[in-house]
Amino acid sequence: MIATHYVYWVLFAIMMIGLYVVISHGNLLKKLIGLSIFQVGVFLFYISLGKVRGGSAPIISPTVQTYSHPLPQVLILTAIVVGVATLAVGLGLAVRIFETYGTVEEDEVITRSATDPADGVPEDSLNGGGGDAAQGDEA
C-alpha cells in the first residue's frame, strides 16, 4: 500500500503540514505561507493523478504510444491562478492590517483592537461571548 502509493502519502503529508502551519501560527504571513503549502500539496496531488506509468508528455508524436493524462494539469493551471489570486488578496489584507495596527501577529491585533475605543465592539463580542456587562450599555 505504502510502497505502491507512496506519492499520495507524501503529498497528503505536505497538505497536512501546510494545514498545521495555518492552524498553529499566529503570524498572519506564516498563515498565508501554510495556506500556500497546503494548496501546493493539492496541486501536486492532482498532477500525480494524471501520470501514466511509462507515459510521455501529452504531445502527439508518431513514435509515442502512451501519453500521460493532460486534463489534471489543465485543471491545476486554473487552480494555481485561483491560489495566486487568494494569496494576493491575503497579502494585501496583511499589508493593510500592518498599516493600521502596526503588527501582523493575530494576538497583538486583537489586543490592540480591544483596547481601542474607536473600534466600538469589545473583542469577546467578536468571539461570541460579548454582552451587556462588557458593553456598558445598561444605561
Add this chain to the structure above:
Amino acid sequence: MTAQLPALQVAIPLICAPLCVVGRSRRFAWWLFLLAALASLAISVLLALRVSREGAFSYQMGGWTAPAGIEWVVAGYNVPILLVVSAIAVAVAVYGYRAAGLELDDWHTTLLYTFLCLTLTGLLGLTITGDIFNAFVFLEISSLSTYALVAMGRRRRALLSSFRYLVIGTVGATFFVIGIGLAYAVTGTLNMADLAARVGAAEGNRALYAAVVFMVVGLGVKVALVPLHAWLPGAYAEAPNVVSMFLAATSTKVAIYILTRVMFTVFGTALVFTALPTGQVLLVLASAAMILGSAVACFQGDLKYLLAWSSVAQIGYIMAGISLATAAGVSAGYLHIINHAITKAAMFAAAGLLLARLGSVQLGALAGLGRRMPWTFGAIVVAGVGLIGLPPTAGFVSKWALVTALVEQRQWLVIAAMLVSSLLAMVYVGRLVEVAWFRDPAPVTETASPPKGMVAVTWVLVLLTIWFGIDASLPASLADSAAQALLGGGG
C-alpha cells in the same frame, strides 16, 4: 437568443464588473450593478418559466458537448436559488444607491459595486453550473470578491474579520478541491451528471467515501455550519451594511445549494446517507447550530453581531431539513432558504436605516428610540417575528414545514432543539423590543430621516415576509419542485 440565456445570466454581471472600475464614477458603477442585477432577475424569471414549461434543460458552453465540455444545467433545484440571488441583488442595488455612500467614499463605492458584480457572477455561476470543477472556480470568484467586500467595513476590525474569513474560506475551498480530485481519480469525469452515472459502479470504494467527506466538510465551511462557522459573525457584522445584507441573504444559501447538489445528485443518497452516516452527523451539527447560534445572539451588544449569530442558527434549520434526505425535509429546507433570505435581508436593511440615522447599531445607542422611530423599529420587529417563526410571517410557514418533516422521521430531539432555539430567538428579538421601547431614551441629538429608497426597499422586503407567510404557494411550489428534482435521481 433565448437559447443563450444561461450563459448571459453569468456573463452580464461579469462584463459589468471591469466596466464599473473603468467608469471611475460612483453613479455609473451603480447603474451598471443595477443593470446587471435586473438583467439577472429577468433571465432568472425567463429560465424559471422555461423549466416549468419544458422541464430541466442544459446548455453546452461553447458548443462542446458534455461530458467533455462544460455543461450548465437549469432545473427545479437551482431555479429557486437563481431567483433568490438575483432578486436580492436588485433589492441591494436599489438600497445601495444611498446606503453605500453613507459608509464609503466615492472611489470605494465604485469598487464596492465592482465586487458586488463579481460576487453576483460567482454566485449565479455556482448555481447554474453542471460541472464540478467549474463550480469550484465560481465558488472562488464569489469568495475572493467577498473577502474584499468585507475588508471595506468602516471599522478597522473589518480587516481582521476579512483575513480570518479568507484563511478559513480558502481551507474550505481547498478541501472541496481535494474531494473533487478524489472523485475524479475514481470516476475519471468532472461532469456532475456523468459522475452520478459512474459513482454506482465504484460502490464501496474508500477513495469515494473520502471524496464525500472532503466535499461535505469543505462546503460546510462555506455554509458556516457549526462548528465551521467561526468566520461568519465577524464577516457579516464588520462588512459595510449593503454587503452584510447581500451576503447574509445569498452567499451561505448558495453554498447550501451546492452542498445539496453534491450530496443528492452527484453522489446520491445511497452513498451519502446510507453507506455513510452523513445524515445523522449533519442533524447533530444542525441542532447544535440552532441552539448555539440563538444562545450567543442573545448576548450580543451590537445589532449586526446579533443578526449574524441568528444567521448561524437559521442555517441550522435549513441544514436540519436537508439532512433528513426526505422529500418533505428537503422541501422545507428550500422553503427556509427562500424565506430566510428575505427575512434576513429585511433585517439588515432595517439595521442600515438605524445606521443611517444614528451612525451606530450598538443596542445601547438604540435605547428608547422605539417611539421616536416607530416605522424603523416596526420593520425590525416584524422581521424579528419572522426570525422567531411566528405567524403570519414567512418564518412560520417554513418552520411548520420543517417540524412536519421532522415529525415524519420521528426526530424528536431535533424538534426539541428547534423549540429551544425558537424560544431563544424570542429572547433576542424581545431584547430589541425591550431596548427600543422600555428604556429611557438616550440623549440623541439629531436624527436625520433616512433616504426614501432605503425605507422603500426595507418595507418591500418586510411586506414580502408577511406575504409569503399568508400565501406561501409560490415559494412552496418552488421548494417542492426543487426537492423533486434533487431526490428524483440523476443530475
